[in-house]
Amino acid sequence: MKNTMKIAALSLVVGMAGFVGCGEQPAPDDTSSQIAQSLGEEAELRYARTRDQKDIAYRVIGDGPQDVVLVHGWMVSGAVYDNLIDELAGPDYRLIVPDLRGSGLSEKPPAGYPLQNYIKDIEAVVKDSGASDFVLAGHSMGGALAQLYATKYDRKLKGLILMSPVPASGFPLPPESYDLFAAAAYDTSLQELIIQISSVDIQPDDFAAMAADASGVLPKAIRQSLDSWTGADFADKLHKIDTETLILVSDDPFMNPAFLQSVVGDLIANSQVQYFPGSGHYLQVEDPASSAAYLDAFISGLD
Numbered sequence: 582m583k584n585t586m587k588i589a590a591l592s593l594v595v596g597m598a599g600f601v602g603c604g605e606q607p608a609p610d611d612t613s614s615q616i617a618q619s620l621g622e623e624a625e626l627r628y629a630r631t632r633d634q635k636d637i638a639y640r641v642i643g644d645g646p647q648d649v650v651l652v653h654g655w656m657v658s659g660a661v662y663d664n665l666i667d668e669l670a671g672p673d674y675r676l677i678v679p680d681l682r683g684s685g686l687s688e689k690p691p692a693g694y695p696l697q698n699y700i701k702d703i704e705a706v707v708k709d710s711g712a713s714d715f716v717l718a719g720h721s722m723g724g725a726l727a728q729l730y731a732t733k734y735d736r737k738l739k740g741l742i743l744m745s746p747v748p749a750s751g752f753p754l755p756p757e758s759y760d761l762f763a764a765a766a767y768d769t770s771l772q773e774l775i776i777q778i779s780s781v782d783i784q785p786d787d788f789a790a791m792a793a794d795a796s797g798v799l800p801k802a803i804r805q806s807l808d809s810w811t812g813a814d815f816a817d818k819l820h821k822i823d824t825e826t827l828i829l830v831s832d833d834p835f836m837n838p839a840f841l842q843s844v845v846g847d848l849i850a851n852s853q854v855q856y857f858p859g860s861g862h863y864l865q866v867e868d869p870a871s872s873a874a875y876l877d878a879f880i881s882g883l884d
Contacts, residue, residue, distance in 0.1 A: 623670070626686070629679075629709035631701045633693075638686035639679035639706045642670050647739075647880065648712040650677045652703060654721025654747075655810060656765070656772060656803050658685030660794045661720065664787065665865040668873035674880075677715075679706045681723075683802025685794075694805035696813060699726050700733070707737075716880055718742035720865060722810040725749060728845070731826075732818040740883045741826040741849075742876060745833045745862050748844040751813035752835075759811070766804035769796045781832050781861035782868070791866065819848040826852035827879040831860040831868065855879075 624640045631637060640659065649669075651662045659678040666676055680687040681702050683694060703726065707715070716739050719727030724746020731741050754762060765771035772795040776788060783791075826849050830838050838856040846852045855875055860867035 627709065629702075629705035631682075631705040633698065633701055635682050635690060635702070635705075636688040637679055637682060637702045637705055639677060639710065641710060642666055642676040642678070643672070643674050645672050645674040647673055648675050648677060648710070648715035649880070650679075650703070650707065650710075650712055650715055650717050652679065652717070652719040652723035652726050653681065653684070654719070654723040655806055656775070656795050656798055657791065658687075658794055658798065660685065661791065661863065662865060663790070664869035665872055665876075668869045669876060677706060677710050677712055679703065683799040683806070685797070689799040689802065691799075691801055692805065694802050694809060696726060696729055696809050699806075699809075700730055703730055713737070714739045716740040716742060716883070718744065718876065719746060720744040721862065722747050722806065725810055725813050728819060728822070728849075729813075729815055731824055732815065732821045735822050735824050738824045740880060741822065741824045742829065742879065743826065743845065744829045744865060744872070745831075745836050746828065746841070746845060747810045747813060748816065748841075749813055749819055749848070750816040750844055752811050754811055759807075762807055763804060766800040766807070772796065776863070779834065779862035780867060781834075782859060783861070783863065783866060787866050791863070816844075816848060819845075820850070822849050823851060825883060827875070828852055828854045829864065829872065829875055830854065830856055831864040831871075832858055833862045833864070835862060 624642050627639055627641060629637045629639060653659050653661045658680040662678055670676060679702060681699050683689050717727050717730060724743040727741060727743055728749050731738060765775055773792045776791050828841050828846055830836060830841055838854050842854045846854045857871050865872045
């Protein structure tokens with residue numbers, strides 16, 4: 582079975598390359614304790630309460646004048662930004678990094694993982710943190726969420742950053758690849774395989790950290806949210822986004838610059854696609870220095 586999944590994974594890479602050319606803190610479990618210990622001395626852990634009464638953990642790093650909210654993607658938590666935080670943190674920024682429901686230190690309900698519920702998580706964190714005139718950044722599924730949030734709250738944003746984003750039109754997978762991603766919800770070896778095939782230059786320590794993070798995400802959250810981002814369908818709303826937007830991509834095996842230009846950039850009026858070589862889908866993990874440099878330059882250039 583696993584050999585079949587590995588073949589499907591390799592077929593996915595080849596095929597897609599051709600296709601695209603504050604509530605009370607919940608009682609922590611052992612995994613939560615381990616994560617809390619790795620937050621770092623400079624990070625403040627807080628909890629926000631959503632409209633549907635879910636506790637969402639988020640970190641605040643720094644106290645600079647510019648708020649930046651970093652939204653993670655599928656099968657990981659906010660820890661996927663740790664390398665980027667190390668490069669980006671400084672006197673200019675207050676970084677706000679949530680763990681969306683089902684991941685990290687946040688509440689893990691057994692059901693309810695459509696994109697709209699994740700938007701509730703972002704709304705709660707923005708309100709609880711007091712973020713204003715902020716830059717919203719999202720990676721992968723988090724990029725789809727950032728687009729959806731911007732269609733509703735464009736006036737609240739100073740800038741929008743989309744890193745290897747899932748398009749608003751979704752990202753349907755071939756059946757054998759969909760089966761691989763779906764099975765990964767309950768199989769950590771397949772989670773590791775997906776991280777491997779999505780990466781170009783990931784270091785062993787970073788791979789181990791991502792694998793550990795993925796294993797702590799609620800399996801039902803992984804499985805249910807898969808349908809949410811592959812089947813996203815709100816491209817007709819992107820014309821509502823007037824915020825200046827950066828679409829950042831490296832050598833992602835699934836989403837290259839031309840593809841993202843056509844399905845995201847061409848639909849957001851005030852946007853630009855920025856490419857830099859050498860990393861894969863997890864560009865902020867694989868090359869955090871370059872990712873941070875592009876983010877910093879973009880944010881510095883905003884009015």
